[in-house]
Amino acid sequence: MLQTRPELGAPQPYHFPEPTRLRVGGGTVVAIDVPGQQYAAVRLVQPSGGITEPLDRMGVAALTSEALEDGVGGDSSLAPALERHGAEWVSRVTWDSFVTGVDAPVNRITDATKLFAEAVRTPALRPEDVERRRDQLLERFWLEASMASTLATRAIGGQLFKGRYATPLSGGPVRLRDVTPETVADFHAHAVAAVAGTLVVVGDLSGVDLEELGRTVFAGAATVPAPVPSAPESAPGDLPRIVVLDRPGSVQSALILAHRAPSRSEIDLPRADGMSDVLGGMFTSRLNMELRERLGYTYGVGCRFDLRRDSGVFLVSTQVEAPTTAHSITATLGEIEKLQADGVTEAELSAVRESNTVGLPVTYSTSRSLAGALVEMVVHDLPEDHVDRLRAGFERVTADDLAAAAREYLTPREAVVIVAGDAEQLVPSLTEVGHGPVVVRDPETLWT
Amino acid sequence: MTTNGAAGHVEQFTLDNGLRLVTAPAATGQVAAVNLWYGVGSRHEVPGRTGFAHLFEHLMFQGSGTVRKGEHFDAVERLGGDINASTSTDRTNYFETVPEHALDLALWLEADRLATLREGMTQEVLDNQRDVVKNERRQRYDNVPYGTALERILRLGYPEGHPYHHPTIGSMADLDAADLDYVLSFHERHYGPDNLVLTVVSGLDPQDVRARVERYFGAIPARPTAAEAPDATLDGPIGGPVRDTVVENVPAPAVFLGYRVPAYGERDFDVLHLASAVLGQGQGSRLYRRLVVERGLAADDGGAAADLLPFRYTPSLMLVNMIAREGVSGDDLEAAMVEEISALAEGVTDEELERARAVLERDHLQSLSHPSGLADTIGSCTQLFGDPELAYTWPQRWAGITTDDVVAGAKRLLTPENLLIVRFDPEASGASDGAAAAS
Numbered sequence: 001m002l003q004t005r006p007e008l009g010a011p012q013p014y015h016f017p018e019p020t021r022l023r024v025g026g027g028t029v030v031a032i033d034v035p036g037q038q039y040a041a042v043r044l045v046q047p048s049g050g051i052t053e054p055l056d057r058m059g060v061a062a063l064t065s066e067a068l069e070d071g072v073g074g075d076s077s078l079a080p081a082l083e084r085h086g087a088e089w090v091s092r093v094t095w096d097s098f099v100t101g102v103d104a105p106v107n108r109i110t111d112a113t114k115l116f117a118e119a120v121r122t123p124a125l126r127p128e129d130v131e132r133r134r135d136q137l138l139e140r141f142w143l144e145a146s147m148a149s150t151l152a153t154r155a156i157g158g159q160l161f162k163g164r165y166a167t168p169l170s171g172g173p174v175r176l177r178d179v180t181p182e183t184v185a186d187f188h189a190h191a192v193a194a195v196a197g198t199l200v201v202v203g204d205l206s207g208v209d210l211e212e213l214g215r216t217v218f219a220g221a222a223t224v225p226a227p228v229p230s231a232p233e234s235a236p237g238d239l240p241r242i243v244v245l246d247r248p249g250s251v252q253s254a255l256i257l258a259h260r261a262p263s264r265s266e267i268d269l270p271r272a273d274g275m276s277d278v279l280g281g282m283f284t285s286r287l288n289m290e291l292r293e294r295l296g297y298t299y300g301v302g303c304r305f306d307l308r309r310d311s312g313v314f315l316v317s318t319q320v321e322a323p324t325t326a327h328s329i330t331a332t333l334g335e336i337e338k339l340q341a342d343g344v345t346e347a348e349l350s351a352v353r354e355s356n357t358v359g360l361p362v363t364y365s366t367s368r369s370l371a372g373a374l375v376e377m378v379v380h381d382l383p384e385d386h387v388d389r390l391r392a393g394f395e396r397v398t399a400d401d402l403a404a405a406a407r408e409y410l411t412p413r414e415a416v417v418i419v420a421g422d423a424e425q426l427v428p429s430l431t432e433v434g435h436g437p438v439v440v441r442d443p444e445t446l447w448t
Numbered sequence: 449m450t451t452n453g454a455a456g457h458v459e460q461f462t463l464d465n466g467l468r469l470v471t472a473p474a475a476t477g478q479v480a481a482v483n484l485w486y487g488v489g490s491r492h493e494v495p496g497r498t499g500f501a502h503l504f505e506h507l508m509f510q511g512s513g514t515v516r517k518g519e520h521f522d523a524v525e526r527l528g529g530d531i532n533a534s535t536s537t538d539r540t541n542y543f544e545t546v547p548e549h550a551l552d553l554a555l556w557l558e559a560d561r562l563a564t565l566r567e568g569m570t571q572e573v574l575d576n577q578r579d580v581v582k583n584e585r586r587q588r589y590d591n592v593p594y595g596t597a598l599e600r601i602l603r604l605g606y607p608e609g610h611p612y613h614h615p616t617i618g619s620m621a622d623l624d625a626a627d628l629d630y631v632l633s634f635h636e637r638h639y640g641p642d643n644l645v646l647t648v649v650s651g652l653d654p655q656d657v658r659a660r661v662e663r664y665f666g667a668i669p670a671r672p673t674a675a676e677a678p679d680a681t682l683d684g685p686i687g688g689p690v691r692d693t694v695v696e697n698v699p700a701p702a703v704f705l706g707y708r709v710p711a712y713g714e715r716d717f718d719v720l721h722l723a724s725a726v727l728g729q730g731q732g733s734r735l736y737r738r739l740v741v742e743r744g745l746a747a748d749d750g751g752a753a754a755d756l757l758p759f760r761y762t763p764s765l766m767l768v769n770m771i772a773r774e775g776v777s778g779d780d781l782e783a784a785m786v787e788e789i790s791a792l793a794e795g796v797t798d799e800e801l802e803r804a805r806a807v808l809e810r811d812h813l814q815s816l817s818h819p820s821g822l823a824d825t826i827g828s829c830t831q832l833f834g835d836p837e838l839a840y841t842w843p844q845r846w847a848g849i850t851t852d853d854v855v856a857g858a859k860r861l862l863t864p865e866n867l868l869i870v871r872f873d874p875e876a877s878g879a880s881d882g883a884a885a886a887s
Contacts, residue, residue, distance in 0.1 A: 001667050002563055005514070006552040012478055014547075036475040039817035069731070076741045079751065080732025083803050086810040105813060132741070136748040139700075139774055143747060146593045146699040249697065252583070252591040283521040283531075293518065296579025299587045319587050351526040359528005361478035362545050366818040 011358040016387035019374060024214030026222045027196030030378070032370050033205040040109050040203025041371035043090065043101035044120060044217060045378045047226035048191035050169045051095045051310065058164065059137075059171015060179050060187045061098055065091045066133045067125055067184055068100065068192075071115075074124035078115065087112035089119075093169060096226075096309045097379045098192065103368070106203045110213070117217045121193050127181035134176060141173045148254035148420040149319055151245055151443055156258045158446060159243060159416040160313060162233040172447035196221035200374040202367040226381070229310030234260065239414045241436040242329070245443045246423040253325040253421030254317075257332060259414045261305055261312035264380050270393035271405035272305055274352040278344050278402060279303050279335065279410075280316055282355065286335050287316065295331070297324040305409075309380065314409065322421055326429035329417055333435065336412050343403030352402065356394040360387065458826065458836045459654040461661075465670045466642030469661050470826050470836045471654040474819045480551040480650035483543040483823035484558060485831040487645075488638035490618075491537045491611040491761060492677050496625070499581070499618015502535040503626060504634055506577040508542065509533070513567030514560050523553060530820060535616050538760045539831055545820045548650055552660055558646075559664040562639055566632050574631060578623055585617050593698040594872055597769075600692045601706050604868040605765050611678045612762050640671035645831040649823040680762035682708075685866035692870045700747070701778030703785055704870040705768040707862050712758035713833055718845045719857040721756050724766055725804035726796055726854065727789065728754025732803050734788050739770065745781050746770040760832045766862075778873050786867075792858035796851045809843045816840070 022029040050061050069089060071078030082089055087104035100120050104112035145151040158166045167175055196218045201210060261267065273281070280287040280303030287301045301318035320328040344352075364370050364387075377386050415435075419426060423440045430438045461469045474481065490501045511517040524531040529546035546554050589595040599615045606612040646665070648657045686708050710716040728735040731751040739746040746753070749770065757765040768789065772781040815821040816839065829838035 002559070003556060003664050003667075005560075006556050008553055009549050011547050011549045014478060034476060037817065038475075039813055076731050076737070079730060080803060083730045083732050083807050083810070086806045086813065088810060088814075103814065105810075132744065133748075136740075136773075139747060143699050143771060148591060250591055252586045282525045284518055284525055289518065292580055293576065296576045297583065299580060299584040319583070319591070321583055321586065351522065354526040355528040357528070358547050358550075361476070361547050362527075362529050365474070365476045365479045365545070 014360045014391070016360070016364065016373070016385070017370070019384055020210065022210055022214060024211055025196065025218040025220070027199060027214060027218035029199045029201060029210050029214040030374050031201040031205060031210050032374065034202060034367065034370065035204055035206065037204045037367055038106050039103065039367055040106045040201065041101065041103050041367040042109065042113055042116065042213070043099055043200040043371050043375055044197050045200060045375050046098040046192060046195050046197040047096070047224065048098045048195065049094050049096040051164055051308070052191070052227055053164060055164065057179060057183055057187070058167050059176035060183050061093045062170045063130065063134055063137060063176065063179055064184050064188050064192065065093045065098065065100070066137060067130045068119050068123050070124060070126065070129040070133070071119045072122055072124055074126040074129050076129070078119045081115050082112060085112045085115070089116070095165070095169065097375070099375060106205070106208065109203070109208055113213050114216055117219070121219060121221070123188070125181065125185050125188060130181040130184050134179060137170060138173060138176055141170060145443065148247055148250060148252065149317070151247070152254040152256045152418045152420040153317070155243070155245060155418050155446055156256060156313060156315065158235065159418060160235055160258060160260055162235055165232055166235060167447060174447050194221055195224045198378045200371050200378070202371045202374070229263065232311050238436050240412065240416065242417045242419060242430050242433065242438045244423045244426060244430065244438060244440045245418065245420040245446070246440055247420050247443070248422050248424065250421045251322055252319045253322050253419050253426065254319045255325065255328060256315055256317045256418040257329070257412070257415050258313055258315040258418065259411050259416070261307070261314040261409055263311050264307035264309060267305070267307060267312060267409070268405070269390060270356070270397045271401045272409050274356065274394065274397050275339070275402045275405035275409065276303055276305060276314070277352050277355065278348045279339055282351070284351070286339065287332060290331055290335060291318060291320070291328060295324070297321055297328055322425060325419060325421060325426050326433050329430070329433050329435060333412055336410050339406045340410060343406070344399050346399065349397070349399045349402065353394055353397060357391050360391060460830070460836055461658050463641065463662060463666055465666065465668060466640070467661070467665050468645045468830060469658060470645065470647045470830050471657045472647070472649045472822060472826055472836070474649045474651055474822070475817070476819070477651050478548050479545060479819055480548045480554065480648060480652070481543070481545040481819035481823040482551070482554045482558065483647040483820070483827045484541065485645045485827040486540045486639060487643045487831055488540050488675070489536050489538045490614065490616040491680060492638065492675065493611065493614070493618070494678060495609060496622060497630065498614045498622045499616070500626065500630070500634055501540055502616050502618065503577065503581050503623065504631065505533045505535045505540050506581055507569065507573065507631060508561055508565060510573040510577060511568040512561045513564030515557065515568070517573065520557050520561070523557060537612055537616060541824065541827070543820060543824065548652065551648070551650065551652070552664070555660055555664045559668060562641065562644070562665070563668045565639070566635055569628065569632060571628050574626065574628055578626060581617070582620060582623055585620065589617060594702050597704050597870055597872070600694070600870045601704055601765065601767065601868065604690045604692055604870065605686060605706055605708060606682065606762070610682065611680050612759060637671070637675040641665055641668050642670040642674065645827050647823040647827045647830070649819045649826070677761065682762050685863065686868050687865065688867040689864050690868050694870070694872045695875055696872065698872045698874050700774070700874065701772040701776070701781060702872040703770055703778060703782045705785060705789070706868040707766045707866050708763045709756065709766050709861055710763060712760045712764055716857055716861070717756065717758070717764060719849055719853050720766055720861060721808065722801065722804050722846055722849055723792055723854050723858055723862070724754040724756055725807050726800050727792060728752070728768055730803065730807045735768070735770065735785065738788055739784055743784065744773055745776050745784050747773060778871055782869065782871065789862050792862060793855060796854045798851060801851050801854060805846050808846055812843055
């Protein structure tokens with residue numbers, strides 16, 4: 001006989017593992033021991049993200065990050081050396097951080113970390129390698145932007161901000177050209193080699209000497225505080241508006257609705273993320289149920305906050321069948337309006353609460369995800385019990401909180417809708433959407 | 449070789465209805481990964497009915513006799529769980545990772561849609577998901593540069609009428625022709641506990657897991673008859689070189705080379721897997737060193753130019769793909785790639801082979817390092833090879849392979865007679881519509 005749906009018992013209480021914290025030389029090691037987890041994640045977090053770049057050196061952080069892969073011997077020598085240890089180089093530049101590291105079997109962590117540390121502190125940075133990497137990055141920019149969704153995403157910064165954020169993190173297809181091997185060497189010396197940073201280590205650490213790892217990575221580097229954030233200015237132009245990035249012949253349109261949002265430290269995360277989950281953060285969110293599951297316009301739609309130290313962005317993104325573009329925008333705006341007017345249901349509230357609390361053991365079931373949480377804590381200067389505080393915040397959140405968050409944090413009348421699609425086909429219907437003027441841009445002129 | 453320390457802790461049970469259950473321990477606590485490998489994929493499709501296995505995967509989330517549309521996703525998402533599914537030529541995979549206390553719910557949801565899906569299926573649901581899948585096809589194939597490469601590769605690599613001739617996504621025309629009766633019969637023919645490997649990775653006692661699985665799945669009857677897959681036998685080389693040249697709106701020339709190699713699970717598959725790593729996996733690989741770093745002919749892909757497309761029930765394909773740098777013609781890039789591939793037959797060093805082995809071992813170990821990946825690898829090894837322990841011991845298969853083996857494999861298989869080429873070239877500036885020519 002088939003069973004009836006089981007009633008769930010209470011979940012076991014979850015607490016984020018308490019990290020070990022060690023001061024070693026000018027830096028700090030923050031580690032989580034996960035017995036049995038034989039694949040370790042090692043990350044060095046430094047504060048020199050893209051936002052710290054002067055406007056005449058845009059892209060230098062991203063290019064330096066790439067050039068570190070040429071290692072101490074130059075000529076792309078780091079990755080093959082790590083590959084022999086079964087290890088993998090990790091690097092990620094964000095607006096607020098410069099993160100490097102390795103993923104490695106714990107029994108190879110000492111050797112892999114030594115190679116990684118040498119590459120970060122004393123890379124060759126040969127001019128010919130840096131130029132090769134730069135030219136490759138420049139070409140890759142357009143290869144990647146030939147994907148409609150990538151093109152639309154990269155256009156957000158220029159539509160919302162003045163200053164550094166207006167150009168993609170990589171320096172875009174133009175400004176990166178001005179970054180020379182000397183600029184990279186200078187950036188590396190001041191912002192990477194000389195800065196101790198914080199070392200994050202996660203895995204089965206039973207045989208691992210954390211202090212030794214710290215000495216290897218920090219050597220004589222100094223403590224350097226993160227820069228003090230200041231709010232960026234907004235881009236000029238009518239709000240709201242629709243910007244079409246012309247992509248003739250597209251059978252789908254990549255669609256993004258984006259507006260500015262508060263910074264990471266200003267926003268109330270449980271309220272903001274909870275509200276965003278209801279709108280478009282889950283498969284069963286309102287936008288997906290409408291655009292995908294009812295209308296069949298798309299393979300999927302989502303929304304999220306992109307939160308930085310000095311500002312934030314809220315964005316909805318999807319790809320829709322070309323003839324449904326205008327109606328997809330109208331339907332998206334309609335869902336936002338409805339959420340602001342009527343708030344959330346009890347079922348939605350409980351989904352938000354439960355998914356952000358009882359699911360934590362799933363979220364943090366890998367070295368990488370645990371390391372990611374520690375990196376976020378370092379970058380945004382969050383307390384060690386940040387995950388547990390967040391969980392408590394979600395447990396307390398009410399339907400009124402989420403409704404208020406929708407009204408406070410969603411500002412569709414200040415949003416730019418970016419459409420990467422066939423302008424000739426789309427403009428007449430987009431004009432009727434009533435979301436401000438419709439501007440058509442040739443993608444190749446966006447970052448000149 | 450490093451393992452995650454769990455080898456020998458895998459337990460396998462077979463229920464009376466044929467369901468194969470495998471349990472394994474998770475490295476972190478309070479979590480249960482549930483993974484189902486049904487032995488049905490696009491290889492079971494016949495001409496005119498392509499894309500069905502995958503469309504069906506979508507329909508499995510659309511409600512059943514007991515669970516309403518959207519409820520399956522909702523139930524798992526509100527547990528903060530990971531949930532998804534995928535379809536390939538050889539299998540359809542459903543998986544969810546949930547907090548441990550919710551294991552029963554995940555098992556019940558899976559058992560329910562296996563037993564009662566047909567009761568919830570409607571024309572409206574079918575029409576909606578057909579539109580969703582068509583948009584998935586546009587998003588992955590039709591609206592992205594080089595998006596049709598795989599479709600073209602399979603067309604050249606497997607003859608007309610062969611079950612691997614078409615891609616899993618299917619054709620727009622066949623998707624349009626999907627009807628409700630066929631959908632219902634598809635479930636009846638392919639979805640039964642006797643065609644299922646269920647893997648649970650958790651901190652729970654294996655006997656406890658077995659009892660729970662028995663409770664939810666035990667009463668579901670096996671299929672009256674097991675569905676037969678179309679004949680996928682194929683011998684010999686491709687009969688190449690065969691070529692498909694595409695001129696369309698792409699940002700740069702791209703070269704896709706394919707070679708027919710033995711089926712997944714054969715020793716020569718492992719040999720060629722190592723050959724592909726020597727050639728094009730990692731920044732120490734030949735194609736990366738020679739064509740990206742030294743000669744500047746190919747765009748920097750981080751060292752991901754070669755890999756095997758693993759097919760269990762027919763010969764697999766080794767695929768090599770690179771995109772040309774500015775000012776480099778597709779012809780020049782193609783010639784350089786072929787030259788590097790041919791050079792494998794002239795010799796491989798011990799150091800190259802060791803690096804290749806380390807790269808493959810690393811990727812394998814990484815896939816086992818999270819509960820969902822471990823469950824998936826075990827499901828694969830059990831469904832395809834009948835041996836869950838292979839998930840842990842797979843790297844040993846590479847241990848005994850020598851440089852001579854790799855050279856001999858390259859000599860035998862990486863030949864012009866066994867080569868397919870799909871080439872994309874940008875339209876000349878001022879050109880109008882794209883043109884495609886196949887030969």
